[in-house]
Amino acid sequence: METYSLPPKPKNSLYKKLKMIIITLLVIALYVWTFVSIDIDWGRAIERAANNFQRVIPKLFSPDWTATGEVALSMLETVFIAFAGSLMAAILAVPLAFLAAHNMMGGKIFSTIGKWILSAVRAFPDLILAILFVVAVGPNAFAGVLAIAIGSTGMLGKMFSEIIESIDMEVVQAMEANGANKIQILFYAVMPQIIPEFLSFAIYRFEVDIRASSILGIVGAGGIGTMIIFASNNRNWNEMGTILLAIIIVVTIIDFASSRIRNKIV
C-alpha cells in the first residue's frame, strides 16, 4: 500500500523569520504599554452604572413625543447642512482631484502636491473644523456647512483622483492622435468615463455627512447636535430617545435612497 505524505513546507528565510519575530514583539510591547498605563476607575464606573441604569435606559426607549416638532425641525436643518456641505465639497474636490491624479497633470510634482493637500485636509476631524469655523462665523448652522464642506473635500478628492487614475487612457490618446484639443478631450474622453462614479461617491458622501452633521451642534455648529447637548446637560433622556429615533429614521431612509440611486447610476 502506498503511503501519502504532505508536500514539504515552504522554508522561510532567516530574514523573514526575524521580521516576524520583531513585528510580534512590537505588537506585544504596544499592548503591554497600553493596558498597563491606562487607568480606568472600574469601581466608580460600575457603581454609577448601577445607580443610573434605571434612570437612563428605560427613558431612552420611551421617547418624549411632545418634542417631535422641535426635533423634526432640527433634523431638517441637519439634512440641509449635510446637503449644502457635500455639494460644496463635491465641487471643490474636482479641481483638487485633477491636480492629484498622476495621469492628468503632466509631471509627478503636481500629483504629489495634490495628494499632500488632500491628505492634510483629511486629517482634520469634522468636529475640529467645526470649532475653527464656529469661532470664525459664529455659532450657527453655516459654520457646520463650512466644516462639512472642507471635511468632505479631502475624502472626496482622494476618491475622485483614484477614479480619474483608473480611466481608460487609450480613448484620450486616440482623441489626441486625431487632433482634439484639451477641452475636447476633457469633455468627450474624460468626463463620460468619470461622471457616473463621481456622482455615486458624492451621494455616498452625503450619507456619511448626515451622520457627521448630526453631531456638529455639540460645538455650536447647528443641527440636531445642539439638542443632543441640551438634552444630555439636562439629563432629559426621554428627549434623547426622540432625538435618537429621529437620527436612526432619517439616516436609514437616506442610506436606502442613496444606495438605490447609486445602483442606478453605476
Place this chain on the structure above:
Amino acid sequence: MTNENNSLAEKKTPPIYPVKTKVQVSIIFFVILGIYLFSMFWTQKEMVGGFSGAFENMFTVMEKFFPPNFGVIGAIWGPLVETIQMAIIATTIAAILTVPLAVLAARNVTTFKPLYYTTRTVLNILRTIPDLVLAVIFVGLFGIGLFPGILALVVFSLGILAKLISETIEAVDMNPLEAMRASGGNVYQVIWYALVPQVLPQFTSLVLYVFEINIRASVVLGFVGAGGIGLILNQQLGFYNYPNAMMIIVLIFAVVIIIEYISTKLREALI
C-alpha cells in the same frame, strides 16, 4: 476650415444623448440647485453680518489662533497618549467581538435566514448612531471618564467592522472549503486551513482602517466628557485660550497624519 467640417459633422451625427435624458438631467440639476440655495438660505439666516463679514472675521480669528503656544506640549502629552490608548483598546475589543457577529451576518455561512436578517438589522441600526451620541449616552450611564469613551468606540466600530468583514466572508471562494470537507477535514480544519487564510489579510486591513477611524473619533470624544484630549481642547476653547487650542489641534493633526501613514503602509503590504 475645421469649423466648417465640424458643423457638417454635427448635422449628420445624431445627438449623443436623447432628448428625454436631457430633460431629466436638467430637471434633476435644477431641483438640486434649488435645494442647495434653500439650504444655504436656511443655514445662513441666523448668521450676523452675512457672508462678507464672516470672511473678514475669519482672518482676525486666524490671527488669534496663531502662533500656537508650544509651551503646552508637555502638559497635553499625557491626554494625547491616553487618546491613542483608548483607540487601541477599543479597536482590539471590537476586532474580537466582531468575529462572531460577522459570521452571523454573512449569507454564505449563516444559512438560517431569520438569524441572518436579525443580525443585519441590528448592525444597520447600530451604524446609524453617530459615535458622539453613543458617547453622550454612555457618559450619562457610567459617568465622566475613559470607560464610556472606550465603550462608545467599541460599539461604533463594531457596526462598521462587522459589516465590512461579513462582506469579505461572503466574497470567499467556497471551493477550497468544499474540497477540504470532501477529503475528510473536520469543521476546525476547514475553518483553519480554508477560511482563515482567505479572510485574514482583509481582516487585518479592515481592522487597521477602523483603527484610523477610531483615532479620529477618539480625539473629539472628550467634548462630551468621555476622556482623551478633547476634554482639554474643550476647556481651552471655553477659556478663549486660542493659542493653546491651536497647539492641541496641530498636535492632533500630526498624530492623525502619522498614524494614517503607518496604517496605509501596513495595509499596502498586507494586500
